[in-house]
Amino acid sequence: MSPEEPIAALVADRLARRAAGDPPLVLGLCGAQGSGKSTIAAQLAARFDSSAVLSLDDLYLTRAERAALARDVHPLFATRGVPGTHDVALGIATIEALGRRETIALPRFDKAVDDRAPVDRWPEAPRDCALLIFEGWCVGAVAQDEAALAAPINALEAGEDAEGIWRRYVNAALATEYPALFAKIDLLALLMPPDWPTVLQWRIEQEEALRRARGAAAGVMNAAQLARFVSHYERLTRHIWAEMPARADLCLPLTAERALRD
Incomplete structure (x- = not known):
């Protein structure tokens, strides 16, 4: 079964309970x-x-904003993705505007140029929007305990964040800025891969698809670059797997083929 089905069933049930104007x-x-x-x-x-x-x-913050973060806080912030590299206020403002039934354009980021897309390219949300699907690799995550940050979790942290400056900043952002954004979520569904090596394999498959579509000269990463890239997200991903299942509305274990696991 596709993981879409149980999510759709839960969404349909909740939508049926909502009144006009909600x-x-x-x-x-x-x-x-x-x-x-x-x-x-x-x-x-x-x-x-x-x-x-x-x-x-x-x-994501603009390219210039993230460059400043990498310069002033830690070089690892040159890679977008972790908490601290998002415009949380923009996300909150967008969701709140939808709640007020305002005409609102949905932010878009252009990964090809590693910067926020011009506002005139943002798509307009339905004014009577009934369902907002807010997706992301750490949507709904909570911060780790301070003690959990002491030891590096992989070679990236050991070699490039030996003093823990980067991971502590990420965790502090998750603890202070992101709760207000994630509090806007009414239903939380978690997709659970079999293990961490599967995540890397999926990312390799994505990059191969990019190579086929764009060619080898389009900034496509090789295996070593990909392994380093996903290491930026390993700590929080593993924390999510340990912590989120107990409170998510749906926890959907996946096979390596992305189907629901029996």
Whole structure:
């Protein structure tokens, strides 16, 4: 069975209980890289009328803002993705505007140029939006305990964040800035891959698809670059797997083929 089905069933049930004029139902869809979040979000948006999709990736700080973060806080912030690299206020303002039934454009980030897309390229959300699908690799995550940050979790942290400055800043951002954004979520669904090596394999498959589509000279990463890249997200991903299942509305274990595990 596709993981879309149980999510759709829960969404349909909650939408049926909402009255006319209620703010949109906000579905938080959390899953590691390559787990199929974007595909599921698009399928759900096609399935339910008056739906909109907002990705956490579309809330990245501008390239200049992230460059300043890498310069002033830690060089690892040159890589976008972790808490601290998003415009949380923009996400909150967008969701609140949808709740007020305002005409609102949904933020979009252009990964090809590593910067926020011009506002005139942002798609307009339905004014009567009934469902907002908010997807991202750490949507709904909570911060770790300070003690958990002491030891590095992988070679990236050991070699490039030996003093823990980067991971502590990430954790502090998650503890202080992101709760207000994630509090907007009404339903939280978690996609659970079998293990960490599967996440890397899925990311390799994604990069191969990019290579086929764009060619080798389009900034596509090789295996070593990919392994380092996903290491930026390993700590929080593993923490999510340990902590989120107990409180998510749906926890969906996946096979290596992204189907629901029996």
